[in-house]
Amino acid sequence: MKTATIPSVRVDPEFRAEVESLLGDGETLSEFVEASVRATVQRRRVQAEFIARGLRSRDEAQRTGDYVEADVVIDQLQRKLDAARTRIAKTKP
Known part of the structure; x- marks a missing residue:
């Protein structure tokens, strides 16, 4: 399978310097960009699956x-939160 390239991205010199300052030992800017793109693709895939x-x-x-209606769930959660806060307040000296 042939490889393909991802288009280069123009950024401010300050931003490039910041990115380069964060590279790991022996890591190239190209490796960093590829890893970042892969992570973003994975995050968006997971997000799309979650929404679906x-x-x-x-x-x-x-x-x-x-x-169950959202208001009912929120009311139940609020009661649990209030109860937990009450328990915590009672245990404080």
Whole structure:
């Protein structure tokens, strides 16, 4: 398989210097850029999958009617938070 290049990116000299100052021992700027692009691609893929799962879940909940309203969940979480704060306040000298 042939390799391809990623287009070069023009940046301010100060930013390039900052990036170069963060390179690991023996790491090249090209390696840093490739690793950064790969990490961003992975993060966006995971984010897209997360959103897709959420939308499928929402659609299934709407289809079946089996869901809890957001206000109810927030109220339950607030009660748990209030209870935890009360417990913590009682244990403080």
